[in-house]
Amino acid sequence: MRRVVIVAYDDAQILDIACPSSALDIANSLGAAPPYAIELATASGRGVRSSAGIGVAGGRRLADVVGRLDTLLVVGGAGHEKAAVDEHLGAQVRRLAGTARRVAAVCTGVFVLAAAGLVDHRRVTTHWRYSADLAARHPAVAVDPAPLYVRDGHVYTSAGVTSALDLTLALIEDDHGPTLARQVARELVTYLHRPADQAQISMFLAAPPSGDRLVRDLLGYISGHLADDLNVRTLAARARVSARHLTRLFAAHLGTTPARAVRAARTEGAAHLVRSSGLPLTAIARRCGFGSAETLRQALLDHYGVTGDRIRRMPDMPTPRAGSAAQTPEA
Incomplete structure (x- = not known):
């Protein structure tokens, strides 16, 4: 049996408990061998x-959990503040982590791991809303607010809520291979699973409304794949239309070109990362598909009329300038 202990506390997010436990249970029903023993x-x-x-x-009472574990998983939720300063809880998590093959945290559960000293000098992620707080409280922890989930050695962390499912599917694939992970995803009626490096920020990028389904689908794809090759030929091939026809569709339904739509999405995604993380502009530029920090700086100026440093200090997201979709002919 692969023994999995899920650590919960009052005011935990119920999806952080349900997503991992349900996915592992379905893996068992589909023949996971060895199966998971979930506690x-x-x-x-x-x-x-x-x-x-x-x-x-x-x-179980945490103090009564003894023996080797396959996976120790700490959930997140509004109660993470109290849980992180609960010395008894922290001591038990630290003890059990020493017996586990791998340690995981969903969402703000990483605050408990950090308070227990289990993620110092490791790269972790958490829900975008709490990333700056985590970094400020635990400067020895390398907080990356961008990915859906992160693996650093035997430690796994995820952005939280539904990304707990993406993380658990990744664990199942690590343990039993991609075929079982695909079967579990089908049973859950979800994506095979979103890749770890898909940006959390894609959810912020509200695509302009469009009456054309092809355009809507492409805008959704763009927002989730900012670092990919998104030139008009690539997008046209994905949509199975010619580049000329795709350009006509964007002009008719959005009043812009595919290249400008891509640049606007990348710029807005980068602005959210500037505000929610301490990542340098070079790293943000790379994650959002810009060739350099200087290119990103110019894009922010074109789109918002302010620099990245100014955006980082602003209390709220700036408003895009009128007609600022993007100023370059190529994405």
Whole structure:
């Protein structure tokens, strides 16, 4: 058996518990060998109240969990603040981490790992809203707010909520191969799974409304793949139309060119990363498909009329300038 202990606490996010446990249970039903033995553990051994107000029965008291573990997974949620400063909880998590083949945290569960000293000098991620706070509280932790999930050695962290499912599918694939992971994804009626480096920021990029399904689908693809080759020929091939026809569609439904739409999405994605992370502009430029930090600086100026440093200090996202979709003919 692959023994998996899920650590929960009051005001945990119920999806952070349900996504991993359900995916692993389905893997078992589809013939995972060896199967997963899933246990829920809490500091007291009693059930916990999720942040939605729904109770979840506790299976084990953390202090009573002994022996080797395959996976220790700490969930996130509104209760992470109290959980991170709970010395008893932290001591038990630290003890169990020493017996586990791998350690994982969903969303703000990484605050518990960080408080226990388990992710110092490791690259981790968390929900975009909490990344700056995590970095400020734990300067020895390398916080990367961009990916859906991160693996650093035997430690896995995810952005939270539904990305817990992406992380768990990745764990299943590591353990049993891609075929079983695909089968689990089909049972869950979800994507095979989104790649680890797909940017969290894609959800911020609200595509302009379009009455054309092909254009809508391409805009969604662009927002989730900012670092990829997104020139008009590549996009046209993906849509199975000619580059000329794609350009006509974008002009008719969006009033812009594919290249300008791509540049606008990349610039907006970069601006969100500038505000939510301490990443240098060179790293942000690379993640968002810009050739250099200087190219990104110019794009921010063209799109918002302000520099990256100014955006980082602003209390809210700046508003794009009128007619600033992008100023270059090629994405």
